[in-house]
Every structure is written in structure tokens, then in C-alpha cells.
Amino acid sequence: MYAIAIEDQRLVWREQEAPSSIAADAVRIDVAWAGMNRADAMQRAGHYPPPEGESEIPGLEVSGTIAEVGRGVERFKPGDKVCALLAGGGYAEQVVVAEAQVLSIPTGLGLREAAALPEVFATAWLNLYMEGAVQRGERVVLHAGASGVGTAAIQLCRAFGNPCFVTVGSQAKLEACQRLGADAGWNRHDGSFVEPINAWGGADMILDPVGGEYIAQDLQILNAEGRLVVIGPMAGRDAQVDLARLLMKRQRIIGSTLRSRSPRAKGAILDALHAHVWPKVTSGEITPLIDRVWPIQEADTAMRHLTDNANTGKILLSVSGEG
Structure with a gap:
């Protein structure tokens, strides 16, 4: 072949x-x-x-x-x-x-x-609703919102009752994400996303494929009992964590990858997609x-x-x- x-x-x-x-x-x-x-x-x-x-x-x-x-x-x-x-x-x-x-x-x-x-919807479902344990009505922040995973996650948030805020790299991408169902967004070239997201109401869960300097800002927008799910180190593998904030707000940082999981674990994720997402695709x-x-x-x-x-x-x- x-x-x-x-x-x-x-x-x-x-x-x-x-x-x-x-x-x-x-x-x-x-x-x-x-x-x-x-x-x-x-x-x-x-x-x-x-x-x-x-x-x-x-x-x-x-x-x-x-x-x-x-x-x-x-x-x-x-x-x-x-x-x-x-x-x-x-x-x-x-x-x-x-x-x-x-x-x-x-x-x-x-x-x-x-x-x-398969990959983007499995990644989005796994990290939003299994690792991140997002409940209906909770507010979600999606970094790299115009990516394959980001555009899948926007649609899942819209379909399952979760307001979502995206960060993206251009005005055109922001408009595309809003057409898909994002409630609000921010162009990363306009500076820090902390103030606009906190004004929006903060995040109960964040899906972050960027890492690096984003992590410190993530913890500033994460609400009490919030979950930060990190799925990639696009901006670097080293980050600063304010432990006092983490403890006082009972925040959780979760590292997650899909590729290395067993066939059985991947099968469980795909079974969930088939049950919950495939009917909405149809x-x-x-x-x-x-x-x-x-x-x-x-x-x-x-x-x-x-x-x-x-x-x-x-x-x-x-x-x-x-x-």
C-alpha cells in the first residue's frame, strides 16, 4: 500500500x-x-x-x-x-x-x-462532558475556538445548553464561531482575555489546548469549583499557577489526552458520541x-x-x- x-x-x-x-x-x-x-x-x-x-x-x-x-x-x-x-x-x-x-x-x-x-468530536465530548463534567447551564470558555476541536465544542455547547465564550486569532474567526453558536468571544491580538471573560460571567469550565502563559490567566477567570482541562501545550509546557487562588476557589486543573487511551476507553467515548451526538448530526x-x-x-x-x-x-x- x-x-x-x-x-x-x-x-x-x-x-x-x-x-x-x-x-x-x-x-x-x-x-x-x-x-x-x-x-x-x-x-x-x-x-x-x-x-x-x-x-x-x-x-x-x-x-x-x-x-x-x-x-x-x-x-x-x-x-x-x-x-x-x-x-x-x-x-x-x-x-x-x-x-x-x-x-x-x-x-x-x-x-x-x-x-x-471522530477525533474532534471525541476530544470535545471527552473533555467537556466526561473530564470537565459540564452540567447544563454552566459557562464554558474555549481557547482556539476556530480549530477543529473548537468548532466541534461550540456546537456541543449550543446543543447541550452551555453558554460558551471563545478566544480566537482574528475577527473573521470570531464571526465564524459566533455563527456556529458561540455566545461571545475575544481576539487574542487585542490583549488579555481576563477582563472581558470576567465581565461575561467567568468560566465554570475551560478547554485549553494552548497552555503556557494562558494557564495563569485561566485561573483568574475560573469560577469557584471550576475545572480547567488542558489538552495541549501549543504556547509551551511551563506555566505559573497561583496556588492560593487554586485553593481558595477550589479550582481543579485536569490534564487530558485521547491518543494514548486504550481501545476500550476510546470505545466508551465513541459509544457516548453514538448515543448523544450522532442523532443531532443526523x-x-x-x-x-x-x-x-x-x-x-x-x-x-x-x-x-x-x-x-x-x-x-x-x-x-x-x-x-x-x-
Whole structure:
């Protein structure tokens, strides 16, 4: 098969060995589309290696057609159209993944749209409603609101009754987030977000993929009993924490990653998506937001678009281009 290899921090489409066998609880997927995520850029730079035993090929989500099933697989059969959450291997013509990490495509969506669902909606659901334990009516702050995860999280907040405030990098991105359902927002180039968010009412929960100097400001806007869920270190891994504020306001800081979780844990997250989110996707209340599409052979160009923070929503790579 052909797949992406990382060579001198370049993404090169070349022939590689296909997965030769599958476990009893796994399926083989002929990949149609692959979603691009910031974790892929971190892997290319050498900062985020795949979990032990997982493919060195980047790519954390795909859509495609089931080509083969293990003898213990019950939910799928060859020919089924699916999307999948991966620990790696998605930038390829084929991928093998545990059945638990595979979902049927929501009714009414094609393979192209479905590739924009698994990673961002699993990340958003996990960190808002499982790790962050957000309850209806609680106020949420989303940093990098125009990202793939951010645009998914805005829609979840709108659908499940949580006012949300976004921070973004441009006026155009702010307007796009408000069209999706964000209640308010702030352009980070206008200075600190502390005053405008506190004037809005503060945050009961913050989803932060930025880290670095944002952490000290996060604690200034976090209400009593508030939860700060940190999912990335885009601005650096070192941060200042005011322990007195943390203690007096009974705030909690939670670190969270999705990629390294077990197939069983990922399956539990996808089961929640299927139960709570897929019906809203089918009805059109929630939609995958696709920014741009590139052929898989142009993955390097697509990743520059991502690392330049030029996207609003998901970047997709066309592998077979089906559906």
C-alpha cells in the first residue's frame, strides 16, 4: 500500500508495507479520507511519538469502507461505510483498528463529511462532558475556538445548553464561531482575555489546548469549583499557577489526552458520541465543519495551512476520494 512517511520533517507519500493480519476484534478499512490534526504536526516535528506498538504513520481519524473483519467482530461486515478513531496510521490506503474504535456513519452523511467527525468530536465530548463534567447551564470558555476541536465544542455547547465564550486569532474567526453558536468571544491580538471573560460571567469550565502563559490567566477567570482541562501545550509546557487562588476557589486543573487511551476507553467515548451526538448530526443540528481539502500527496502543503493557524474547522486529506 501507499502511506505517508515522515522524512526530515517532510510528509512523503510512498509505498510501505500494509498491515498483514488483523486481530479477532479488529477490522481493516480501505481509507477514503483522513482528517488532519495538530497532533500530526507535533509528530512530524518529533514532539509527539505514537504510543508503543502503534503505527509510525501519522493520522488519527479516517473514513472508508470495511475490507475485512476479524472473526470476533459482530457489528460490522465487509462493505460497510464507517469512520474510525485511531492511535495512528490514518494517512494510508489501508488501516487496521479495533472494532471498538469504529462507528457507522451518521445517516445522511457521506464519507467526506464523516472523516471530520471522530477525533474532534471525541476530544470535545471527552473533555467537556466526561473530564470537565459540564452540567447544563454552566459557562464554558474555549481557547482556539476556530480549530477543529473548537468548532466541534461550540456546537456541543449550543446543543447541550452551555453558554460558551471563545478566544480566537482574528475577527473573521470570531464571526465564524459566533455563527456556529458561540455566545461571545475575544481576539487574542487585542490583549488579555481576563477582563472581558470576567465581565461575561467567568468560566465554570475551560478547554485549553494552548497552555503556557494562558494557564495563569485561566485561573483568574475560573469560577469557584471550576475545572480547567488542558489538552495541549501549543504556547509551551511551563506555566505559573497561583496556588492560593487554586485553593481558595477550589479550582481543579485536569490534564487530558485521547491518543494514548486504550481501545476500550476510546470505545466508551465513541459509544457516548453514538448515543448523544450522532442523532443531532443526523438531524442537522450538529454538522462537521470542513475548512479545506487536499490530496494526500499534498499533505505537507495542508499541514502548513494548519500550522499557520489559517483554518476554521477541519482539514481533510483525500486518499481515494470516495463519497
